Amino acid sequence: MREITQERWTLLREQRPPYEDIYEQAIEDLEAALIGVSDDGRLHLLLAIDVVPHSMPPDLQSLQVRVLEGGQIWLDVSARSHHEELLTLVANKVLHAIRIEGRDPAVSVERIIDDMRAALRPLAPELGATEQIGLFGELWVLSNVMFPTLGPRVCHLWSGPESERHDFVGHGVHVEVKTTTRSEPKHEISRIDQLKPPTDKRLLFVSVMLEKSLGGDETLADRVDEIREKLGSDGHALDVFDSRLAQLGWHEGLRQTGALLRFTFRNVHVFEVTGTFPRLPDNYVPPLGVTGIKYSINVGSLPSLDVSEVQDFLLTA
Structure with a gap:
């Protein structure tokens, strides 16, 4: 499975026409996942889903999860360019969960962001x-x-x-x-x-x-x-x-x-x-x-x- 890397983000930025968005298939054999750069410089991971989730994970730093509706419903996981490393880490974890483990895209996004939030906050034992x-x-x-x-x-x-x-x-x-x-x-x-x-x-x-x-x-x-x-x-x-x-x-x-x-x-x-x-x-x-x-x-x-x-x-x- 081809991973998301800094080089891929850089290449997308260089190829993006002025005032336009650019997207490409995130990994081989998975048309339901795209990565891209929007005209405001924000980085995106788009995941095709069948239904809108009942709840969305809260924003983590500059990492946001939104739903884009049209002919196809997309789950849009995005971050500002200065949080590229964070989005790259999340994107690779999500794609591994979907492609290798066969997990649900929306559930994977929520679980992985929750795990990262837990790792970033001051930890206190929650299990006696x-x-x-x-x-x-x-x-x-x-x-x-x-x-x-x-x-x-x-x-x-x-x-x-x-x-x-x-x-x-x-x-x-x-x-x-x-x-x-x-x-x-x-x-x-x-x-x-x-x-x-x-x-x-x-x-x-x-x-x-x-x-x-x-x-x-x-x-x-x-x-x-x-x-x-x-x-x-x-x-x-x-x-x-x-x-x-x-x-x-x-x-x-x-x-x-x-x-x-x-x-x-x-x-x-x-x-x-x-x-x-x-x-x-x-x-x-x-x-x-x-x-x-x-x-x-x-x-x-x-x-x-x-x-x-x-x-x-x-x-x-």
């Missing part, structure tokens, strides 16, 4: 220890338990960021993930109905055990990179995955801080929530005036499902 532990466990399960059976579709089932009752919601099975750094598999249950199987569906409970230490093998960034690599060129799944991460407070700037905890994976067990699984009874009704209940369970003495049984469950998702 509890949030990092829980998210690490969900991502580990997504990548190592569910992805081998469901593939990229698992990103569309990931409902934890939507604050639903369970972390993964499928047609025939729901999955709840709990992660602990304790020495035994004790987990906090935060909702009265969290361990209640949905009507006509089955519920799996995944217990993830981690060790948190300065010498740990991985951080959240490693989990994110692993999943993105597995998703490969499935642009739609990548967009969904990155959107879910953003909802939980993840942004790429966190890699530059010392706020990311280090973990070593210890163990994982999967259970079906049925029979004698420790939980409140399905017909339990809290006393009048009680609006929330938290309780702890220990799954250390329960028989867990083997890999083939888990796969059979997930095939109904």
Whole structure:
């Protein structure tokens, strides 16, 4: 893929007729992307889109995103000439996301500009220890338990960021993930109905055990990179995955801080929530005036499902 370079901008400036705009195809085999220089000297990346986005990213320095409507709708990412390097960086990232990863143009522009804004602002940790532990466990399960059976579709089932009752919601099975750094598999249950199987569906409970230490093998960034690599060129799944991460407070700037905890994976067990699984009874009704209940369970003495049984469950998702 031919990259956008300083030399290409210079050549466009030299070739632009007075008082006119000039545009050329941004990369080979992608007619829906153009770069150009307008008569006011502003640099542009034009991306053909089918519908006008519901929202536009706020301007970043002199970088602006606008919609041009006519016979074809274009997303116009532009910058003044003195911010050429910034636009060049954004343009190459966007074109790579569209051409190589198969991502949606409008979503790619918004995500990349948001990532750059996060990298440019003073950074403060947005994920506390509890949030990092829980998210690490969900991502580990997504990548190592569910992805081998469901593939990229698992990103569309990931409902934890939507604050639903369970972390993964499928047609025939729901999955709840709990992660602990304790020495035994004790987990906090935060909702009265969290361990209640949905009507006509089955519920799996995944217990993830981690060790948190300065010498740990991985951080959240490693989990994110692993999943993105597995998703490969499935642009739609990548967009969904990155959107879910953003909802939980993840942004790429966190890699530059010392706020990311280090973990070593210890163990994982999967259970079906049925029979004698420790939980409140399905017909339990809290006393009048009680609006929330938290309780702890220990799954250390329960028989867990083997890999083939888990796969059979997930095939109904």
